[in-house]
Amino acid sequence: MTSDIILFGVGAMGQRIARLARERGYTIRAAIDMDPAKQGIPLGRLADWQHVESGPVVTGDIAEALKGRPATVLHATASFLRDVSPEIDACLQRGYDVISIAEEMTCPHVADPTIAAQLDATAKHHGARVMGTGVNPGFAMDMLVLALSVPCGRVDHIQVIRTNDLSDFGPTVLRTQGVGLTPKDFVDAVAQGSVVGHVGFAQSIALIARHLGWEIDSVTETREPIISSVAREAPHLKISPGQVAGCRHCAFAHIDGHEVLRLEHPQQICPGLEGQATSDQIRIKGDQVIEMQITPEIGGGAGTAAAAVNALAYLRHAPAGLVHLTDLPLTSPKLTTFPSQGDHS
Amino acid sequence: MTSDIILFGVGAMGQRIARLARERGYTIRAAIDMDPAKQGIPLGRLADWQHVESGPVVTGDIAEALKGRPATVLHATASFLRDVSPEIDACLQRGYDVISIAEEMTCPHVADPTIAAQLDATAKHHGARVMGTGVNPGFAMDMLVLALSVPCGRVDHIQVIRTNDLSDFGPTVLRTQGVGLTPKDFVDAVAQGSVVGHVGFAQSIALIARHLGWEIDSVTETREPIISSVAREAPHLKISPGQVAGCRHCAFAHIDGHEVLRLEHPQQICPGLEGQATSDQIRIKGDQVIEMQITPEIGGGAGTAAAAVNALAYLRHAPAGLVHLTDLPLTSPKLTTFPSQGDHS
Numbered sequence: 287m288t289s290d291i292i293l294f295g296v297g298a299m300g301q302r303i304a305r306l307a308r309e310r311g312y313t314i315r316a317a318i319d320m321d322p323a324k325q326g327i328p329l330g331r332l333a334d335w336q337h338v339e340s341g342p343v344v345t346g347d348i349a350e351a352l353k354g355r356p357a358t359v360l361h362a363t364a365s366f367l368r369d370v371s372p373e374i375d376a377c378l379q380r381g382y383d384v385i386s387i388a389e390e391m392t393c394p395h396v397a398d399p400t401i402a403a404q405l406d407a408t409a410k411h412h413g414a415r416v417m418g419t420g421v422n423p424g425f426a427m428d429m430l431v432l433a434l435s436v437p438c439g440r441v442d443h444i445q446v447i448r449t450n451d452l453s454d455f456g457p458t459v460l461r462t463q464g465v466g467l468t469p470k471d472f473v474d475a476v477a478q479g480s481v482v483g484h485v486g487f488a489q490s491i492a493l494i495a496r497h498l499g500w501e502i503d504s505v506t507e508t509r510e511p512i513i514s515s516v517a518r519e520a521p522h523l524k525i526s527p528g529q530v531a532g533c534r535h536c537a538f539a540h541i542d543g544h545e546v547l548r549l550e551h552p553q554q555i556c557p558g559l560e561g562q563a564t565s566d567q568i569r570i571k572g573d574q575v576i577e578m579q580i581t582p583e584i585g586g587g588a589g590t591a592a593a594a595v596n597a598l599a600y601l602r603h604a605p606a607g608l609v610h611l612t613d614l615p616l617t618s619p620k621l622t623t624f625p626s627q628g629d630h631s
Numbered sequence: 632m633t634s635d636i637i638l639f640g641v642g643a644m645g646q647r648i649a650r651l652a653r654e655r656g657y658t659i660r661a662a663i664d665m666d667p668a669k670q671g672i673p674l675g676r677l678a679d680w681q682h683v684e685s686g687p688v689v690t691g692d693i694a695e696a697l698k699g700r701p702a703t704v705l706h707a708t709a710s711f712l713r714d715v716s717p718e719i720d721a722c723l724q725r726g727y728d729v730i731s732i733a734e735e736m737t738c739p740h741v742a743d744p745t746i747a748a749q750l751d752a753t754a755k756h757h758g759a760r761v762m763g764t765g766v767n768p769g770f771a772m773d774m775l776v777l778a779l780s781v782p783c784g785r786v787d788h789i790q791v792i793r794t795n796d797l798s799d800f801g802p803t804v805l806r807t808q809g810v811g812l813t814p815k816d817f818v819d820a821v822a823q824g825s826v827v828g829h830v831g832f833a834q835s836i837a838l839i840a841r842h843l844g845w846e847i848d849s850v851t852e853t854r855e856p857i858i859s860s861v862a863r864e865a866p867h868l869k870i871s872p873g874q875v876a877g878c879r880h881c882a883f884a885h886i887d888g889h890e891v892l893r894l895e896h897p898q899q900i901c902p903g904l905e906g907q908a909t910s911d912q913i914r915i916k917g918d919q920v921i922e923m924q925i926t927p928e929i930g931g932g933a934g935t936a937a938a939a940v941n942a943l944a945y946l947r948h949a950p951a952g953l954v955h956l957t958d959l960p961l962t963s964p965k966l967t968t969f970p971s972q973g974d975h976s
Contacts, residue, residue: 306784306918421782433778434925435963436941437766437934439651499966572964573651573937574930580779580923588919589782596781615958618780619917621844 289624291598292351292382293317294373295363296324296344299387301333302591303360308335310595311624316351317344320363348373352380356414358601360594361386365485367397371405374416378408384416385597387590391418392428392611393489393496406608417609419597419617421589422448423486426566427549428493429611430578439573441498446490447550447567450583451557452532453520463533463553464511466523472511472530483509483535484551491539491547497612500546502539510534512554520555531555592619634969636943637696637727638662639718640708641669641689644732646678647936648705653680655940656969661696662689665708693718697725701759703946705939706731710830712742716750719761723753729761730942732935736763737773737956738834738841751953762954764942764962766934767793768831771911772894773838774956775923784918786843791835792895792912795928796902797877798865808878808898809856811868817856817875828854828880829896836884836892842957845891847884855879857899865900876900937964 291312293304296319304314317329324332329341345351352359359377364370367390374391377384394402409416418424427446435441452463464472464481475481487507495502514531517524525531532554539547557564566580599620601609611617636657638649641664649659662674669677674686690696697704704722709715712735719736722729739747754761763769772791780786797808809817809826820826832852840847859876862869870876877899884892902909911925944965946954956962 310784425782429781429961430778432961432963433775436774436961437770437929437937438964439655439933439937439940441964497961497963497965574933576925576929578923578925580921584782584921585919588784592782592784592918595784613960615960616774616777616781616842618777618842619783619786620842 288355288357289313290315290355290357292357292359293329294359294361294377295319296329296332297362299587299590300362302587303362303594304329304333304341305335306591306595307360311622312595312598314341315357317342318346318348318351319344320346322346348376352377352382356381356383358383358385358598361388362594363388365389367391367394367401371401374405375408378405378412378414378416381412381414383414383601385594385601386416386418387420387594388418389420389423389486389489391416392420392423392486393492394418394608396488396492402608410607413606415601415604415606415609417597417601417604417611419593419611421584421586421593422484423489423493424593424611425589426584427486427551428490430566431494431568431570432497432612433616434568434570434576434578435498437574438570438576441570441572443546443548443571444494445548445550445569447565448583449552449557449562449564450586451555451564452553453555455522457522460520460523460555464530465532465555466525467511467530468528469511469513469530476509481509481533483533484553487535487537487549490549491537493610493612494547495539496610500541502546503541503543505537505539507535507537512552514560516559518556518559523555525555531557593617596620633700633702634658635660635700635702637702637704638674639704639706639722640664641674641677642707644932644935645707647932648707648939649674649678649686650680651936651940652705656967657940657943659686660702662687663691663693663696664689665691667691693721697722697727701726701728703728703730703943706733707939708733710734712736712739712746716746719750720753723750723757723759723761726757726759728759728946730939730946731761731763732765732939733763734765734768734831735834736761737765737768737831738837739763739953741833741837747953755952758951760946760949760951760954762942762946762949762956764935764938764956766929766931766938767829768834768838769938769956770934771929772831772896773835775911776839776913776915777842777957778961779913779915779921779923780843782919783915783921786915786917788891788893788916789839790893790895790914792910793928794897794902794907794909795931796900796909797898798900800867802867805865805868805900809875810877810900811870812856812875813873814856814858814875817878821854826854826878828878829898832880832882832894835894836882838955838957839892840884841955845886847891848886848888850882850884852880852882857897859905861904863901863904868900870900938962941965
C-alpha cells in the first residue's frame with residue numbers, strides 16, 4: 287500500500303483534507319488548484335501546518351502534478367458534476383483513482399447520466415476508480431439511514447431531519463440559504479434560483495433507492511423561509527426579528543403515489559437562540575420502528591474531510607469504474623501503516 | 632438469482648426467519664431440525680402460517696435436505712462455534728452457502744481459530760461462502776458503531792450501552808442472566824458459570840478492532856447483579872425488592888494500557904418499573920464527538936431474523952470462504968424480484 291496521494295483543490299475543504307491526510311500518515315505528493323492566487327505557494331503555508339513552507343508547491347498544471355506512479359487524488363473543488371467532471375476526467379485519463387467531495391459525485395447518474403457513464407467508461411478503460419463521498423450527501427441522510435435499515439425486515443417509510451447551524455459559514459453560503467432576507471424576498475429568490483437550499487437530496491434519495499431496490503416515481507421539494515422571532519447574530523451577519531434566519535429545504539419521494547421517504551433539512555444561523563438544538567434524526571417505519579437521534583449534528587466540514595480520507599483505504603480494493611459508497615464496506619477510519627512513513631513535515 | 636433457501640433450525644428464531652423469508656418471496660425448499668419432536672411436521676404448522684400444512688416437512692436428514700442445486704442455508708440452532716460448526720461444515724461440504732445467527736459465527740476466529748480456519752478452507756474448497764449475523768453481536772454493538780465512525784477522522788474511545796428488557800424471554804434465558812436470585816447467589820452463580828450474561832462481546836470487539844486496524848492488548852469483563860428496589864413481574868417470573876432483576880455485563884478493551892472500547896449491556900426484566908428506558912446508545916470520541924441514541928432499543932429477535940434474511944442478497948456476491956459482515960456492503964433489506972415467484976403458500 288502506498289501512502290502517496292494528490293490533493294486537487296486547496297480551498298477551505300481541501301486544506302482540511304490536507305491536514306487530516308497528513309496526520310494519518312499520507313504523503314501529499316502534489317497539490318493542484320486553478321486559482322492563480324494559490325499557485326506557487328507551499329501547501330503547508332495554505333493549510334497552516336507547523337512548518338508552513340513544507341509540502342508540495344501548489345500548481346495549476348495537472349499534467350505536471352499527475353506524473354509518475356498513479357496514486358489516489360482527493361478532489362475538493364466544487365459541488366456540481368458539470369463543473370468537476372473535466373477535472374476528474376483528467377485524473378482518470380492518467381490512471382489515477384479519484385475520491386471527490388463534490389455533492390453530485392456521490393450518485394452522478396442523477397445529475398447527468400451521460401457524464402456519469404463517460405466517467406465510468408474512462409475509469410474502466412484506464413483501470414482507475416472514482417467515487418464521491420461526504421457527510422451530506424454521503425452519510426447523514428443516506429448511508430446512516432441504510433445502516434439503520436440492516437435490522438429491518440421491511441421498510442415502509444423513512445424520515446430524516448438534519449438540523450444544523452450555519453453561523454460559521456461565510457457570506458456566500460448564507461446567501462444561498464437566504465439568510466437576512468425578508469420573507470417576501472426569500473420567496474422571490476427561490477423562484478429566481480438564487481436561494482438554492484441544500485445540494486444533495488437527489489443523490490441521497492437515489493443512493494437509498496438503489497440500495498433498497500426501490501423504484502421512485504416522483505420527488506417533490508419545498509424551500510421555506512425560517513423566519514426568526516428574535517435577533518440573531520453570526521460572525522458574518524446580523525438579522526432582526528421577522529427576517530429570514532435560513533432555509534427549510536425538504537424533499538419527498540413517492541412510490542405508487544405513497545410517500546416513502548421524507549428528507550428535511552432546516553439550515554439557519556443560531557438555531558439555539560430559539561431553543562432549537564442541532565441534531566441528526568432518523569425514523570424508519572417498517573416491521574419495527576427505529577428512532578435515532580444524534581445531538582449535536584455530525585459536523586459537516588470535519589465529517590466530509592474524514593469521509594474522504596477514510597475512503598482511501600477502501601477504494602483501492604474496488605473494481606475499476608464508477609464506485610458508489612453503498613457498494614463498499616463501511617469506510618471507517620482504518621489505522622494503516624505504510625512501508626515507509628518518510629518525512630511528512 | 633434463485634429464491635430457493637434452506638432452513639437449518641426450526642426453533643423460535645428459525646420460525647421467525649421462516650416467516651420473514653416467505654414474506655420476502657423466498658421459497659424454503661427444505662427445513663432441517665435435529666429435534667425428533669419437530670421432524671415430520673410441515674414447516675407451516677410450526678411457523679404458524681395461514682396454510683399450516685404447507686411448506687417442506689421438517690427433516691433430521693441433512694443429506695436428504697441438501698440435494699440438488701446448491702442454495703443458501705439460513706442457520707439458527709445454537710450460539711457457540713463448537714456446537715454449530717459440524718452443522719455448518721455439512722452444508723459447506725455440499726457447496727451450500729451458509730448464513731448463521733450463531734453469535735460466535737460473526738467473528739469465529741475469536742472463539743476458536745482452528746475451527747474458523749477449517750470452515751474457511753472447506754468453504755473455499757467447495758466454492759461456498761459462510762457468514763454470521765444478528766443484532767448483537769452483528770449490529771447494535773459493532774456494525775452500527777463502525778457506521779458512526781465513517782465521518783470520524785480519528786477514533787480515540789467508543790462507549791456502547793444497550794439497555795433491553797428480558798420480560799418476554801422464557802425461564803432458560805432468565806436463568807442465564809440470574810433473574811430472581813439473591814445478590815449473593817448471583818455472585819456465586821457467576822463464579823460457577825451458570826450466570827453467563829451476554830454472548831458476543833468478544834465478537835463485537837474483534838469486528839470493530841479488525842475494521843479499524845486496532846490491535847487490542849487486553850479485554851476485561853464484569854458481571855454485576857441489577858438489584859431491584861421494587862417488585863417486578865414478567866410473564867415467567869416475579870421478583871421482590873432486593874432480588875436480582877438481571878445482569879449488567881460489561882466489557883472493556885485496552886490498547887497500550889488505555890481503555891479504547893467500553894461495551895455495557897444491562898439486561899433485566901421490566902426496567903421501566905424503575906424509570907429506565909430501553910435504548911441503544913453509542914458515544915464515539917475522536918476528532919469529533921458523536922452521541923447517538925435509539926429509543927426503544929432495536930428489537931433483538933425481529934432484528935436478528937431480518938439481518939439473516941437481508942444478508943441473502945449480499946452474501947452471494949462475496950468471494951468463497953469465511954465472510955465477515957464488515958467486509959460486505961450494508962446488508963439492507965433489498966427488494967428483490969425472482970424469475971419465478973412460484974407458490975410459497
